Amino acid sequence: MIGYHETPATSEPAFDAARQLPPLVDRIFGPEGMLVRRLELEHRPAQAQMARAVAESLGGLEPLLFEAGTGVGKSLAYLIPGLIWAQETKRPFVVSSHTIALQEQILQKDLELCRSLFRRVPELEKYADFRSALLVGKGNYLCGTRLKQAQARHHELFKGPEARELERIAKWAQQSKTGMRQELDPAPRADVWEWVSADGHACNNRNCTPDTCFYRKARQLIDASQIRIVNHSLLFALLAAGFYPQGDRPGVLFPEDALVLDEGHTVYNVATEHFGERLSSYGLKRALRRLWYPEKRNGLMAKWPGTRGKDEVTLALAETDLFFANLKDTLLQDQSILRLREGGWAEDHLFHVLSAVLKPVDQNWDRMPDGPERDELKGARDLLNTYRVSLLNCLQCAEEDSVYWLEQTGQREQIITLRSAPLAVAPILRERLFRRDTGVVVTSATLAEGVDMRSFQHKIGASGQRAEQTPSPFDFERNMQVMIATDAPAPNPRNARLDTQWLATAISRAVQLVPGGSLVLFTSYRDLDHVAQRVEPDLHAAGRPFFRQGQGGSRGALAQGLRKTGNGVLFGTESFWTGVDIAGPALQQIIITRLPFENPSHPVAQARAERVQAAGHSPFGVLTLPAALIKFRQGIGRLIRRSDDRGLVTILDPRILQKPYGRQFLSVIPQPLIHRFTQYDQDESFRHAVRLISYK
Incomplete structure (x- = not known):
């Protein structure tokens, strides 16, 4: 990687990270350490423990799993050792998170706190000028080379509205500083942006420079940065696509890097999502239309003489429609x-039709001179071939250790997708993360599935690696009250559905009995929708702002709405169980409508359960319950985010008291004292609990 570091002219001995980093970190995080003396921060023993462990992981180039409860201060515990390590060793330090909120916190707050510390301590001042960069996918950047190509060939590629959109993008490019599509308002049309984004073969080091391409400029900044921030989705997408150090070179994403995976409890599911096949009817048709769009008579083949190639694409488009329509109907x-x-399960005729498209493409590509136009055709050819191979793999269910399925999504479920996922990601992650001869830290407030992390370690391929846990420093017995409805109807045993009328009544009362805001967590959008329709009029009548997932904006916008109103109510499903950080009275109650067991009928859950059962074990005990416990802990963890936060956890699923496994859910609630209530004494019980946690 290219950096701006220069070899010091002094004869200072080389920094021995294994020997020197841990004691330096001890002096920073100690009871009378630099954080306390220079930034006047509170000494946190658990934070010091974690920082020391991270320093030892980085210095020893060894993996570490560290569960640190809410309030430990995880970010500083890995950022400070990581920044020092990166600058002393001249190696990149990568931090990956699951949520945008944590990325923003790191970039806008935590890194500046680190810089402030370094500047105030003479011994650390040399580390203050570190550079940071945010990694986003190539498709988010405008490529100047591809834009010029598109403009030069606009008669072949665009008609009417598309041509006008290209002009708008070109004008914007002249004044944009970053070339990121998020800056363009309104957002660019997808069918035009795909021709000018950096996510194409013509955007390469041969055709582009930092002066002509926004992506190459961003890469130059990234390569010069000591710390690089990425999200889990992009990280695992890159690893799945083969973007990692090749051969014997150490490192996970960049050569000789070290990696921290914060919000690490999501690693198992995100990796499962990305290490598999995905072929949609929409994606395949777009790939074909890049070559030739019969109705618009444009595409990369537009100037080809005769109908050779165009006929093959036209047939392939028709066969694609027929193939996916047949899947939907039959x-x-x-x-x-x-x-x-x-x-x-289906004929492979479409595979052969796609193969026929590639023949004239390959013949023309071989005859073309080197340059962006040839690169564009190569990119379109490679994408189509990837889809062709994915199709065959799914038709054959080729991988014995994978599960395959069909799904239909989108408005009116018009997009059909072939999917696959590995039954086990442990072997993949073992090789891609934990055997890379570098420091890899996986951290979260919730890694343990029960009393220890062994189950989680096994799932992600980290068995035998160093693992530590430290609890939250918060006083949950004083700050949290737990309310459990004893008369709540259990889910229907036939269809697993909830009594949404009962839920609506209980939720309406619960949120109005608490003066601050409430986050109501569901496990299905159907239940959320039914309850919302019943509760919303009551909340409006009571003057309570109401927010619900699926209406009113993004996840971040909804959370911000709850944060600003101070006494609002937010209904959320899957993504709201984790990563929501709202301090103070604006979030004074978490309501859990149902214990968060995953859907056992999903093909991945189904196939994994079959494998566990075949080995003589209980799928519920090995898979379902541990995953639900982590999600339950995450949901509860939304409540107390600061030492002075106070609030209620209200649980409306009676199985936590009635079923044997309920004891395990109770055991992970940090407040051992619970209040039982029914619809008849709910008001009295809640008023008593609110008095116990009232802000003084």
């Missing part, structure tokens, strides 16, 4: 998802 029908258990 297999999926009214189902949104269908597992494919063995190969041969």
Whole structure:
């Protein structure tokens, strides 16, 4: 990686990270350390413990799993050792998070706090000028080379509205400083942006420079940065695509880097999502239309003489429509998802039709001179071939250790997608993360599935690696009250549905009995929708601002709405169980409508359960319950975010008291004292609990 570091002219001995970093970190985080003396921060023993462990992991180039409860101060515990390590060793330090909120916190707050510390301590001042960069996917950047190519060939590629959109993008490019599509308002049309973004073969080191391409300029800044921030989704997408140090070079994403995975409890699911096949009807048709769009008579083949190639694409588009329509009509029908258990579930005619498209493409590509136009054709060819291979793999259910399925999504479920996922990601992550001869730290407030992390370590391929836990420093017995409804109806045993009328009544009362805001967590959007329709009029009548997932903006916008109103109510499902950080009275109650067991009918959960059962174990005990415990802990963890936060956790699922496994859920609640209530004494019980946690 290219950096701006110069070899010091002095004869200072080389920094021995294994020997020197841990004691330096001890002096920074100690009871009378630099954080306390220079920044007047409170000494946190658990934070000091974690920082020492991170320093030892980085210095020893060894993996570490560290569960640090809410309030420990995880970010500083890994950022300060990481920044020192990166600058002393001239190696990049990568931090990956699951949520945008944590990325923003690191970039806008935590890194500046680190810089402030370094500047105030003479011994650390040399580390203050570190550079940071945010990694985003190539497709978010405008490529100047591809833009010029698109403009030069606009008669071949664009008609009417698309041509006008290209002009708008070109004008914007002249004044943009970053070239990121998020800056363009309104957002660019997808069918034009795909021709000018950096996510194309023509955007490469041969055709582009930092002066001509926004992506290359961003890469130059990234390569010069000591700390690089990324999200889990992009990280695992890059690893799955083969973007990691090759051969014997150490490092995970960049050569000789070290990596911290914060919000590490999500690693298992995010990795599962990315290490598999994905082929949609929409994506395949877009790939074909890049070559030739019959209705618009444009595309990369537009100037080709005769109909050779164009006829093959036209046929492939028709066969694609026929293939996916047949899947919908004969297999999926009214189902949104269908597992494919063995190969041969459909004919491979479309595979051969796609192969026929590639023949004239390859012939023309071989005859073209080197340059951006040839690169564009190569990119379109490679994408189509990737889809062709994915199609065959899914048709054959080729990988014995993978599960395959069909799903239909989008408005009116018009997009059909072939999917696959590995049954186990542990072997993949073991090689891609934990055997890279570098420091890899996985951290979260919730890694343990029960009393220790062994189950989680096994799932992500980190068995035998160093693992430590430290609890939250917060006084939960004083700051949290736990309310459990004893008369709540259990989920229907036939269809697992909830009594949404009962839920609506209980939730309406609960949120109005607490003066601050409430976050109501659901496990299905259907339940959320039914309860919201019943509760919303009551909340409006009571003057309570109401927010719900699926209406009113993004996840971040909804959380910000709850944060600003101070006494609002937010209904959320999957993504709201984790990563929401709202301090103070604006979030004074978490309501859990149902214990968060994952859907056992999803093909991935189904196939993994079958494998566990075949080995003689209980799928519920090995898979379902541990995952639910982590999600439950995450949901509860939304409540107390600062030492002076106070609030209620209200649980409306009676199984926590009635079922044997309920004891395990109770055991992970940090407040051992619980209040039982029914609809008849709910008001009295809640008023008593609110008095116990009232802000003084």
